[in-house]
Amino acid sequence: MGAVMAPEAARKPGIGYSLPRREDDRFIRGQGTFVADVTAPRMAHMAVLRSPLARARIRSINAARAFTLPGVLVVITGELLARRNLAWMPTLSGDVQSVLAVDEVRFQGQEVACVVAEDPYTAHDALQLIEVDYEPLPALVDPTEALSPDAPLVRADKPDNRCYEWETGDLEATDHAFQEAAHVTTLDTYYPRCHPAPLECCACFADVDPDEGRARIYLTSQAPHAHRTILAQLMGLPEQQVQIISPDIGGAFGNKVPLYPGYVVTVVASFLLRRPVRWIEDRTGNLLSTGFARDYRMHGELALDAGGRMIGLRVRLLSDHGAFFADAQPSKFRAGLFHIVTGSYDIPVAHISATGVYTNKAPGGVAYRCSFRVTEASYLIERLVTTAAYELGIDPAELRRRNFILPDQFPYRSATGFSYDSGDYRAALDLALEKAGYEELRKEQEEGRRKGRLVGVGMSSFTEVAGAGPSKDYDLIGIKMFDSAELAIGPTGKAILKLGVQSQGQGHETTFAQIVAHELGISPADVIVHHGDTDNSPYGLGTFGSRSTPTGGAATAVVCRRLVDKAKKIAAYLMEVDDDDVAWEPGRFYLRSAEDREVTIQEAAAAAYTNPPDGMEPGLDAVSYYDPPQLTFPFGTYVAAVEVNPETGEWKVLKFVAVDDCGVRINPMIVDGQIMGGLTEGYAIAAMQRIDFDAQGASSGSNFEDYLVPTAWETPRFELHEMVTPCPHHPLGAKGVGESPTVGSPAAFVNAVVDALVHLGVRNIDMPLTSDKVWEAIEDSRPRKAAG
Amino acid sequence: MHISLGVNGQPVEADVEPRLLLVHYLRDLLRLTGTQIGCDTTTCGACTVLLDGMAVKSCGLFSVQAAGREITTVEGLAPHGHLNPVQEGFKECFALQCGFCTPGMVLASIALLTSNPDPTEDEIRWALSGNICRCTGYANIVRAVQWAADKMRATGPAPTGMGAILAANAAPGPSQGGSHGAQGAHGGRDGA
Ligand code: FES
Numbered sequence: 001m002g003a004v005m006a007p008e009a010a011r012k013p014g015i016g017y018s019l020p021r022r023e024d025d026r027f028i029r030g031q032g033t034f035v036a037d038v039t040a041p042r043m044a045h046m047a048v049l050r051s052p053l054a055r056a057r058i059r060s061i062n063a064a065r066a067f068t069l070p071g072v073l074v075v076i077t078g079e080l081l082a083r084r085n086l087a088w089m090p091t092l093s094g095d096v097q098s099v100l101a102v103d104e105v106r107f108q109g110q111e112v113a114c115v116v117a118e119d120p121y122t123a124h125d126a127l128q129l130i131e132v133d134y135e136p137l138p139a140l141v142d143p144t145e146a147l148s149p150d151a152p153l154v155r156a157d158k159p160d161n162r163c164y165e166w167e168t169g170d171l172e173a174t175d176h177a178f179q180e181a182a183h184v185t186t187l188d189t190y191y192p193r194c195h196p197a198p199l200e201c202c203a204c205f206a207d208v209d210p211d212e213g214r215a216r217i218y219l220t221s222q223a224p225h226a227h228r229t230i231l232a233q234l235m236g237l238p239e240q241q242v243q244i245i246s247p248d249i250g251g252a253f254g255n256k257v258p259l260y261p262g263y264v265v266t267v268v269a270s271f272l273l274r275r276p277v278r279w280i281e282d283r284t285g286n287l288l289s290t291g292f293a294r295d296y297r298m299h300g301e302l303a304l305d306a307g308g309r310m311i312g313l314r315v316r317l318l319s320d321h322g323a324f325f326a327d328a329q330p331s332k333f334r335a336g337l338f339h340i341v342t343g344s345y346d347i348p349v350a351h352i353s354a355t356g357v358y359t360n361k362a363p364g365g366v367a368y369r370c371s372f373r374v375t376e377a378s379y380l381i382e383r384l385v386t387t388a389a390y391e392l393g394i395d396p397a398e399l400r401r402r403n404f405i406l407p408d409q410f411p412y413r414s415a416t417g418f419s420y421d422s423g424d425y426r427a428a429l430d431l432a433l434e435k436a437g438y439e440e441l442r443k444e445q446e447e448g449r450r451k452g453r454l455v456g457v458g459m460s461s462f463t464e465v466a467g468a469g470p471s472k473d474y475d476l477i478g479i480k481m482f483d484s485a486e487l488a489i490g491p492t493g494k495a496i497l498k499l500g501v502q503s504q505g506q507g508h509e510t511t512f513a514q515i516v517a518h519e520l521g522i523s524p525a526d527v528i529v530h531h532g533d534t535d536n537s538p539y540g541l542g543t544f545g546s547r548s549t550p551t552g553g554a555a556t557a558v559v560c561r562r563l564v565d566k567a568k569k570i571a572a573y574l575m576e577v578d579d580d581d582v583a584w585e586p587g588r589f590y591l592r593s594a595e596d597r598e599v600t601i602q603e604a605a606a607a608a609y610t611n612p613p614d615g616m617e618p619g620l621d622a623v624s625y626y627d628p629p630q631l632t633f634p635f636g637t638y639v640a641a642v643e644v645n646p647e648t649g650e651w652k653v654l655k656f657v658a659v660d661d662c663g664v665r666i667n668p669m670i671v672d673g674q675i676m677g678g679l680t681e682g683y684a685i686a687a688m689q690r691i692d693f694d695a696q697g698a699s700s701g702s703n704f705e706d707y708l709v710p711t712a713w714e715t716p717r718f719e720l721h722e723m724v725t726p727c728p729h730h731p732l733g734a735k736g737v738g739e740s741p742t743v744g745s746p747a748a749f750v751n752a753v754v755d756a757l758v759h760l761g762v763r764n765i766d767m768p769l770t771s772d773k774v775w776e777a778i779e780d781s782r783p784r785k786a787a788g
Numbered sequence: 789m790h791i792s793l794g795v796n797g798q799p800v801e802a803d804v805e806p807r808l809l810l811v812h813y814l815r816d817l818l819r820l821t822g823t824q825i826g827c828d829t830t831t832c833g834a835c836t837v838l839l840d841g842m843a844v845k846s847c848g849l850f851s852v853q854a855a856g857r858e859i860t861t862v863e864g865l866a867p868h869g870h871l872n873p874v875q876e877g878f879k880e881c882f883a884l885q886c887g888f889c890t891p892g893m894v895l896a897s898i899a900l901l902t903s904n905p906d907p908t909e910d911e912i913r914w915a916l917s918g919n920i921c922r923c924t925g926y927a928n929i930v931r932a933v934q935w936a937a938d939k940m941r942a943t944g945p946a947p948t949g950m951g952a953i954l955a956a957n958a959a960p961g962p963s964q965g966g967s968h969g970a971q972g973a974h975g976g977r978d979g980a
């Protein structure tokens with residue numbers, strides 16, 4: 001293993017130590033700084049007018065009455081933007097998106113005009129006074145109709161409503177495997193459209209000085225550097241003049257990766273008014289218009305031989321992207337990292353094909369707490385395997401065991417071309433089943449059935465993929481998906497770390513200080529971490545897809561080691577010996593021949609400024625741009641036991657056991673926190689979160705009364721267990737964790753509910769498993785009385 | 789309309805539009821930005837404050853409805869750096885991640901412990917069911933409230949608002965920072 005672990009004694013308080021978070025102090029006092037808290041003298045306030053219709057031609061917009069309201073400063077329309085060539089903006093997926101609609105609105109909630117006023121109430125009042133003359137047009141709502149010749153056209157520039165066609169794997173070999181198969185299991189399932197809904201909506205504060213050409217922009221951004229590059233190009237500002245600050249962010253989960261029209265118009269408004277302008281999105285705007293997730297129609301076929309060995313997998317996907325292709329997929333992979341669909345199983349051949357279509361819905365398809373499309377892939381394979389087990393009459397755990405990739409097969413090359421780093425899938429399953437008391441649960445299920453109780457046990461032995469990604473394959477809008485760390489150790493031995501990744505609650509100020517502490521053998525209290533301000537951090541792609549630890553964490557370790565190399569030369573100089581005579585352990589250099597002769601890292605740092613060796617550049621700082629050699633593959637098994645009420649279709653979680661292996665854990669407390677939070681979101685997706693549209697394209701989920709997110713009351717209790725299989729190619733052995741629970745858990749819940757009903761003949765219920773759908777599945781399974 | 793009320797133990801007066809929401813009054817006029825806004829439907833609880841000791845959603849009240857009453861925001865809980873036991877519990881139990889829900893959660897928890905010093909887990913979960921957290925999964929929040937309940941039963945409940953300031957002034961020991969509760973429009977005072 002390439003993982004470097006310090007000896008036990010040196011671990012505290014570096015890696016592996018649950019160091020309390022240094023962020024917490026400001027948050028519990030209400031002293032965090034979120035974008036909505038940023039203010040400035042003469043600040044004006046912006047509000048957004050949105051389309052009530054999913055598709056309509058804009059005949060005219062008359063804003064004259066809005067100006068009659070005292071305090072209204074400017075009304076910005078698409079027409080005004082078009083005159084400055086700003087009516088459209090690029091998306092992170094290489095498409096374009098309307099900033100403010102010019103000719104036609106294409107989804108309900110689309111941005112049509114913005115008012116800027118002296119105070120927010122006036123801005124909102126003025127919205128009511130803008131008269132928009134809409135000519136309603138038939139909306140394209142159902143993606144399965146998108147490709148039919150008489151479907152309404154969402155975009156004139158996309159003549160067949162087609163966003164992309166994409167495929168991977170070996171079609172011929174896969175077809176052949178299916179011909180050989182003793183059994184084929186088929187599953188058609190819909191992973192519903194849901195929304196990451198971080199508690200903080202989007203916001204922007206822009207202060208543009210047109211004379212200086214300088215723009216200071218506070219943004220709810222997961223990717224401040226990428227946003228700087230795009231905004232600079234779009235606005236025609238030199239990039240060095242654009243400062244993006246992503247301060248404290250109130251959760252993001254993928255929602256704050258895309259660039260949004262509201263951001264652009266805020267910047268334009270500040271430019272026009274020569275005043276600071278702030279826009280705070282409301283929840284309705286957030287749920288109606290910003291990056292939704294999933295919305296994947298999946299057809300999966302699993303081929304098995306007579307011994308229950310998986311021999312082939314075939315998947316067909318239909319992806320609904322809404323009106324603009326605005327996910328943040330790596331350019332090469334239109335279906336993201338869906339390749340992971342072979343999961344934890346040794347399936348020799350596979351083929352995946354995907355069609356993306358445009359519809360009259362909000363754009364998105366963002367990676368909601370998962371690496372691009374990994375959640376959908378993991379859900380499909382875990383549901384397929386479970387369904388196959390029922391069809392073959394094999395216990396779902398046993399069928400998994402028969403097909404797992406074995407520890408000695410790593411590095412394992414999957415049928416879709418991924419190189420898995422490390423894993424022990426069977427150990428994770430066995431541990432989870434043991435902790436859950438699988439045998440007893442099955443007995444309880446058996447006895448329950450005799451008494452009319454519906455108990456189900458579901459599992460999900462997921463493998464996910466994180467840490468995008470190696471530059472040969474991964475980029476966003478052409479920018480390679482490396483990430484960066486800049487470290488300076490000053491004359492007093494204190495360290496300043498600047499990161500290209502950004503935090504939205506992950507606790508980077510703590511964990512990254514721990515990495516430096518671990519590498520250098522200094523106290524984390526001697527490290528300060530800066531991130532989120534593009535003027536004060538090296539370029540990076542930001543935090544999403546569980547990439548911070550795999551990329552930024554690796555960059556931090558690498559930059560530390562670079563400084564240690566330099567400091568070693570200084571230490572040798574101070575001890576008046578050759579470099580080779582000096583050895584390093586965290587905290588100190590010592591003479592190999594006389595181990596008590598030492599130079600501490602602090603002494604070496606001081607000398608870098610006060611007494612550097614002849615010919616050596618003074619100072620002790622460096623920057624690392626880490627290009628990961630491979631992706632990382634966290635894994636685990638989740639086991640859920642549920643009880644379904646046969647009368648109402650309601651279900652409750654009796655037990656949930658999670659075994660997670662994310663490689664080396666930097667701060668176990670933070671890792672567990674990420675898992676708890678992710679499991680809660682996974683449960684929410686499985687149980688309640690859904691955004692539907694009516695035939696006119698009106699959304700059913702535009703607030704927290706309709707789009708349900710769990711509270712403390714609904715959230716099940718989760719029992720967590722850990723395994724550690726280090727990542728062999730990551731300098732710290734870490735794999736990343738933020739998303740495993742959201743990726744792996746929905747299938748566990750659904751498998752459990754279906755398991756409770758499987759003896760009734762139920763094989764599938766699509767998420768969310770609301771009581772009405774579960775009840776209907778039970779009703780449908782009852783023998784029907786003859787009609788009449 | 790002219791209103792006078794108490795905010796974090798300080799008397800304040802203001803002329804406000806009748807429709808001005810309490811949360812906007814606190815955030816925009818008094819610059820007490822610890823109180824957050826997470827929804828438009830009084831569902832999320834990010835804006836929770838104490839109104840005469842009772843947890844209320846400040847986005848669901850007009851500021852004029854607070855006239856003559858005492859409001860406590862998160863800034864009023866630790867006026868001299870002495871954390872309220874619930875704040876301590878949140879820190880101790882890692883009950884926050886992004887921190888956006890935290891002020892509301894802390895205040896809702898204080899209101900619970902004031903009326904029920906020894907709540908069961910279910911009582912805690914029920915009492916906090918008007919407050920959404922998207923990050924933590926709630927388990928650590930529940931633990932934090934239990935931690936605070938234990939501590940408060942051992943040492944007596946911590947005062948809030950004016951009481952907190954008086955208590956802090958009376959207490960010897962370190963005083964970090966100024967009075968968070970007394971900034972901006974209602975006249976920043978040094979609190980000492
Ligand atoms: S902002 Fe008040 S309840 Fe959501």
Ligand code: FES
Nearest residue numbers: 885889921922923
């Ligand atoms: S900590 Fe982020 S919403 Fe609760």
